[in-house]
Amino acid sequence: MKSFLQPEQWTMAAASHWLLVTTVLLSVMACSSVPAPVAELAAAEQAILTAEQARVNTYAASELAQARQKLQDARAAVVQKDMLQASRLAQQSKLDAELALARAGAAEALAVNDEMKKSTEILQQEMLRNQTGVKP
Amino acid sequence: MNYLKRSAPTAVAAAMSLMLLGACASKPATPEGVINARQQLNKLQASADLAxxxxxxIRQADAAVQEAEKPTKDQALSDHLVFIADRKVNIAWAQAQDKHAQDQRKLLTDARDAARLDSRTREADLARSDASVARNDAERARDEAVAARTAAEQERMAAExxxxxxxxxxxxxxxxxxxxALSQQEAESANAKAAALQAQIAALNAKTTERGLVVTLGDVLFDTAQSNLKASSSSHLANLAAFLKSYPERGVIIEGHSDSVGDEDYNFGLSQRRADSVQGYLLGQGIAASRITTAGKGESLPVAGNDNASGRQQNRRGEVIITDAVTASN
Structure with a gap:
């Protein structure tokens, strides 16, 4: 799981998340036979982190917020020892984060294209103006 | 085989229970939520350039949708699978759109580069045209300056x-x-000369006749039958000499006359000698010989009657005719 994170990407927030997850898992494992969805939770966490680093907030803020909410709900489910629900919420959180990333990428690409179209149009307009004899 | 033999009764029981379940429970329907996901996925797959x-x-979305489409009685599981299918379909859409936008960027870049090139070309043309205009302006200005300089030069020359x-x-x-001024001076001088001449002519007792100025030298100059000048006559002749010195352009004709007493030839010779005597005097006063002409007229030109002494005295005379020029000696 650690391999998903580069050492320099460690932050206090991430460390505290990991600590919380680990504590919850240990306590659950100690008194229950059903294992906590460790992998799903970690994957969701990683997906959110990736999206955050891609500055998704600009283009897909609501999807990212939903992903964070789902992760929080998943952790709450672990505490409630509802591991099935925790696993599903973690999976959904991960997909929300991935959707945020994908939509942000598309939005950014379209924005870049729009910018290029505008600049091309401006050039063409300038050219038309120049052709009518008005000096720039 | 052992497993089969041992579990055969169990399998039969299971089959029976399944049949029972199928008989008394309604068949689980496909979850409604997945229908939308399936439609979205189909639309994406149908889009030739996006698919x-x-x-x-898309493959993952398809699998998720199929999974969600499986009928199940577990509502929570169904909701979960529908959610996953929906998200995966949306992710597939977003990725396809992202890729499509990136693919289009190549065309946009080409279009922008073309527009930029056109613009630059246009600018360059404009700049060239501007430069040409500026060059023409400069040439015109130079021509005008030359013309102005030429005109100024011409004006300067005209002024010069x-x-x-x-x-x-x-x-x-x-x-x-x-x-x-000169002519006035000359005129004044001429007037002055004329005045002086008049004065001297008056001093000479000259008379203006058609022959010119005639100064008559009476017989007081000569004794009877003598040609030598009397000493008393020198002052009279001195006036004549002074006059001739003052007017070197003038000449004189000296004529000798006699009365009718005696032989005519003798009288003629006497009158000539008397004229020569006056000439001799003038020559002695420095008057050039070329200015003096002498003529003996004898008794041929009397001015009074010879029958009394007074008339004869008037006829014994010398006449000096002052001519205008040396050459006009006759």
């Missing part, structure tokens, strides 16, 4: 000529003034 751009995401003309006029006026 090829996100093949992996005018100045020179004015100078010439001034000089001419000066000359005219000088000439006028």
């Amino acid at each position: 090829v751009l996100a093949p992996v995401a 000529q005018a100045r020179s003309g004015a100078e010439q006029d001034r000089l001419a006026a000066e000359q005219a003034r000088n000439a006028a």
Whole structure:
């Protein structure tokens, strides 16, 4: 799981998340036979982190917020020892984060294209103006 | 085989229970929520230019949708699978759109580069045209400057000529003034000379006749039958000599006359000698011989009767005719 994170990407927030997850898992494992969805939770966490680093907030803020909410709900489910629900919420959180990333990428690409179209149009307009004899 | 033999009764029981379940429970329906996901996925797959751009995401979305489409009684599981299917379909869409936008960027870049090139070309043309206009302007300005310089030069020359003309006029006026002054001086001088001449002529007792100025030298100059000048006559002749010195352009004709007493030939010779005697005097006073002509007239030209002494005295005379010029000696 650690391999998903580069050492320099460690932050206090991430460390505290990991600590919380680990504590919850240990306590659950100690008194229950059903294992906590460790992998799903970690994957969701990683997906959110990736999206955050891609500055998704600009283009897909609501999807990212939903992903964070789902992760929080998943952790709450672990505490409630509802591991099935925790696993599903973690999976959904991960997909929300991935959707945020994908939509942000598309939005950014379209924005870049729009910018290029505008600049091309401006050039063409300038050219038309120049052709009518008005000096720039 | 052992497993089969041992579990055969169990399998039979299970089959029976399944049949029972199928008989008394309604058949689980396909979850409604997945219908939308399926439609979205179909739309993406039907889109020829988008479908090829996100093949992996579409395959995963397809699998998720199929999973969600499986009928189940577990509502929570169904909701979960529908959610997953929905998200995966949306992710596939977003990825395809992202890729499509990136693919289009190549065309946009080409279009922008073309527009930029056109613009630059246009600018360059404009700049060239501007430069050409500026060059023409400069040439025109240079021509105008040359023309202006030429005109200024011509004006300068005209002014120079005018100045020179004015100078010439001034000089001419000066000359005219000088000439006028000179002629006035000459006129004054001539007047003065004329006045002096008149004075001297008066002193000589000269008479103006059609032959010119005639000074009559009476017989007081000569004794009877003598040609030598009397000493008393020298002052009278001195006036004549002075006159001739003052007017060197004038000449004299000296004529000798006699009365009718005695032989005519003798009288003629006597009159000639008397004229020569006056000439001799004038020569002695420095008057050039070329200015003096002498003629003996004898008794041929009397001015009074010879029958009394007074008349004869008047006829014994010398006449000096003052001519205007030396050459006019006759």
